Amino acid sequence: GENVEQHPSTLSVQEGDSAVIKCTYSDSASNYFPWYKQELGKGPQLIIDIRSNVGEKKDQRIAVTLNKTAKHFSLHITETQPEDSAVYFCAADSWGKLQFGAGTQVVVTP
């Protein structure tokens, strides 16, 4: 089955700097890759997703890149703000089921 690895597990950045989270997956049939943000006491919220026919997608300060050959995808947050502090999860869809990474705790310090 699908296996998703996510790095780093924790990330501390200065406000205004960029944050990058990287994920690798094992199933070459995976074709959908969502990213979720989970704030304290809440469920994961979808922030951006990418499908395998696209190499990059951007939504304001958030961008995701996908390299299908190397089987890795990344989340980029630019101009980080304190409200970006949360746990971020990557996931890969394999035969209709999502396999999640272990999560990255992002802390943005003022």
Next chain:
Amino acid sequence: DVKVTQSSRYLVKRTGEKVFLECVQDMDHENMFWYRQDPGLGLRLIYFSYDVKMKEKGDIPEGYSVSREKKERFSLILESASTNQTSMYLCASQQGDRSNQPQHFGDGTRLSIL
């Protein structure tokens, strides 16, 4: 906006009890999922359902069962609760066609088994 509602935010039960966790979605989604979330392990799929009366095992189904009598409601059942089932439980729903569609999550039930 999709609304997935889990009936309890916090629940405390005793070992051996039968526990029901309820989840309701309001978007007429065909697919529903139950996950447990533990630190350092991400979200792990327990059971899922693609239609009423239908259920399929996920990656960690042992000790759990589910019920889907109506399209909007998906229940997770701990047949005989044990302390290693203390966890955060998350329900999600998804529009049909099974892939390439986002899953929408509820806010979770934090379950403690004493």
